[in-house]
Amino acid sequence: MNKSISSTTGTIKYRLKDIHAKGQTSIILDYSFGRNKRIKFATGYKVSPKNWDKTHQRIRAIATINNREKVNSDLLKFSAEFLDAVTGLNEEEKQSRQILKSILINIIRGGDDTKKAFTSFFEFADDYIERREKQSKTISSVKLSIITVRSYKQTINRLKEFNKKVNYNLDFDSIDLKFYYAFVKFLEDTNYSINTIGKHIKNLTTILNKATEEGVNTNLKYKNSEFKVLSEESISIYLTEAEIDSLYKVDLSKTKDWELARDIFLIGYYTGQRVSDYNGIKMEQIKSFNGRGVIEFKQQKTNKLIYVPLHSRIKEIMNKRYNGFPPPKLNAPDINEFIKEAGRKAEIEEPIIIKKKVKGEIITETVPKFSLIQSHTARRSFCTNAYLSKMPTIDIMSISGHSTEREFYKYIKVTPQERAVKIADSAFFSN
Incomplete structure (x- = not known):
């Protein structure tokens, strides 16, 4: 068998589902076609990885394998019949996964199982994620x-x-x-x-x-309507400007991990970005437009290109502790752990009543605010405080990347009292 079986329609290769399997694993027909399109189909045969010839895509000549010749012969037959069938399709049909899979079902399973999935759920799921990742x-x-x-x-x-x-x-x-x-x-x-x-x-x-x-x-x-996505209002807090000041000023020099997490968190606050974007920014992201410093972000979640003014406190953090460079990247779970300790040292201790469902039961407890701080609190705090400072919503959204005002207003954490104070400062109530 050649390394691959090619035609003008696509390429077939045989591979093992798990090359590290201790026992036998499925032999998979892997068909590549079109632009980055693939189909994976279980042949129904299994073999131990040590008995598989990856180069020639066939079972090795091992005396203890009685059906080796039949399996190798069937693999050749499957690929030859499939490519022959594909050759007779029109161009649109050649790009249809459903049609191609139906052909494979007919060839490999004899046409008696056309309603059965071409592969197991986990095989399909792994293939789907792999395709989307590519x-x-x-x-x-x-x-x-x-x-x-x-x-x-x-x-x-x-x-x-x-x-x-x-x-x-x-x-x-x-x-x-x-x-x-x-x-x-x-x-x-x-x-x-x-x-x-x-x-x-x-x-x-x-x-x-x-x-x-x-x-x-x-x-x-x-x-079925009962097969539903469960949800509850998440326990989301924001830090006030006074609490951000306390966090910025607290001395953490004796606990460098906490200090690093605090500095990264503050960069998140003063840029309004997600942790995947603000954790580990590079020097080349810092640019100058018309004499003003800005940070360029390509948001990982939305793929949006965002420019955020470089806040003076970010420059102070860089110059004071990192020789003019942004702080190094820290694992996200470590940020979540250490920022709570930094919040505790900064005495961010407002009692917060929380309700959560544990094993079907609603539990109510009161916890100090610092225990709820996590990496995402930085972004939510920026959006909320910027809104309360009367920064135009459209400008906040241009930084945060929110697509709609409805989405933005659901995101920020503003109490009815805070909103009333903000409204009171409007021209209508100032007369």
């Missing part, structure tokens, strides 16, 4: 953020953990309301928040919709 690097028109790809991967990892722990034998056919409630309970028992659980359900639904659209999945039980 698109996010190569095709600007369908660019998917690194953050979103990471979120999909987290969802699949949680599903694999669930499948392993409860031995659910998860596949397209078993995704129904029974699965839904079992998976939600698993996540609740693992102490995930309601909103995190909702995120995983949303991601799962997105993948199932794509599988259905591509003709891979025919089980529509996930469209």
